[in-house]
Amino acid sequence: MDGPSQDLRVEPRRHGKGRLAAFWLAEQSARFLGGRAFYRRRHLSPGRLRLRREVLPVAGLALELEGFCVVQLSDFHGGNLLSAGSLTHAVELANRERPDLAVLTGDYITHHWRQALDLLDELSGLRARLGVYAVFGNHDYRGRCERRIAEAYAQRGIRFLCNESLRFPAGAGAVALVGVEDLEEARAADVSAARAALQPGDVELVLCHNPRAAPRLARAGVAAILCGHTHGTQVDLPWLRRLGPAHPGARVQLGPTRVITSRGLGVVGLPWRHGAPAEVVALRLSREVPGPGAGEAGGVACTAA
Numbered sequence: 001m002d003g004p005s006q007d008l009r010v011e012p013r014r015h016g017k018g019r020l021a022a023f024w025l026a027e028q029s030a031r032f033l034g035g036r037a038f039y040r041r042r043h044l045s046p047g048r049l050r051l052r053r054e055v056l057p058v059a060g061l062a063l064e065l066e067g068f069c070v071v072q073l074s075d076f077h078g079g080n081l082l083s084a085g086s087l088t089h090a091v092e093l094a095n096r097e098r099p100d101l102a103v104l105t106g107d108y109i110t111h112h113w114r115q116a117l118d119l120l121d122e123l124s125g126l127r128a129r130l131g132v133y134a135v136f137g138n139h140d141y142r143g144r145c146e147r148r149i150a151e152a153y154a155q156r157g158i159r160f161l162c163n164e165s166l167r168f169p170a171g172a173g174a175v176a177l178v179g180v181e182d183l184e185e186a187r188a189a190d191v192s193a194a195r196a197a198l199q200p201g202d203v204e205l206v207l208c209h210n211p212r213a214a215p216r217l218a219r220a221g222v223a224a225i226l227c228g229h230t231h232g233t234q235v236d237l238p239w240l241r242r243l244g245p246a247h248p249g250a251r252v253q254l255g256p257t258r259v260i261t262s263r264g265l266g267v268v269g270l271p272w273r274h275g276a277p278a279e280v281v282a283l284r285l286s287r288e289v290p291g292p293g294a295g296e297a298g299g300v301a302c303t304a305a
């Protein structure tokens with residue numbers, strides 16, 4: 001449907017070796033001092049972890065897709081500060097929504113691909129009627145071992161969408177889940193290939209780790225783009241928020257397309273978040289489109305759950 005190849009790649013905003021080593025040292029030190037357990041209690045436990053519910057109005061949505069639910073988990077950064085045992089409540093929260101789809105939007109690791117395996121016992125507990133799907137984040141390409149992550153996850157029922165899409169027909173309509181590889185680190189972030197199987201009228205939901213891609217992915221028919229990467233700045237203080245990638249806002253409307261940027265679940269550097277709570281996102285499609293003058297489309301409700 002998209003004509004010639006459209007590659008979204010941009011120049012990477014790379015962490016130098018020195019900076020990565022500093023992260024590793026800080027994380028190791030924090031872990032030694034109990035930082036992993038502290039982070040889990042402080043940010044990922046019942047009453048602390050946030051459930052962000054989003055309602056997304058879609059004009060002309062098929063009756064069968066009313067209430068179609070997608071849960072999103074993002075930015076785990078498995079390793080020193082988040083590992084086996086950290087995601088129990090996040091998975092419970094996601095499953096409680098009884099989702100049609102569960103999606104993972106990247107950054108399973110910070111330093112080594114094997115750290116992604118430590119998350120598998122919990123992530124494979126996600127239950128969604130149509131399955132669990134994933135895209136890579138920029139960190140996951142470290143050592144060019146992302147295929148090993150994908151293979152291990154596939155064995156536990158989690159499928160990566162690498163510049164490809166899946167259609168889920170429902171009555172008179174269909175949801176198309178489109179996975180685009182990371183625009184900074186992938187060998188290709190080919191949105192034309194990703195969209196090749198789409199049909200006219202599909203309700204398109206795009207997974208793309210980095211929200212910088214959103215302006216080039218938004219178009220009529222794209223109901224939502226689900227991103228991560230920014231951690232909501234992780235530490236939202238004037239002198240620290242600049243250390244991470246720019247956060248465009250958790251919820252931005254680009255014409256007909258809602259861009260949802262998850263604040264994610266994990267951290268880089270220190271077991272510390274400020275003004276950027278870890279969260280699970282639950283998105284529901286709705287046939288109810290607000291009329292003119294009704295303000296910003298759709299609703300959002302956040303609870304610590």
Ligand SMILES: [Fe+2]
Nearest residue numbers: 075107229230
């Ligand atoms: Fe991240």
Ligand SMILES: [Fe+2]
Nearest residue numbers: 107137138229
């Ligand atoms: Fe990232």
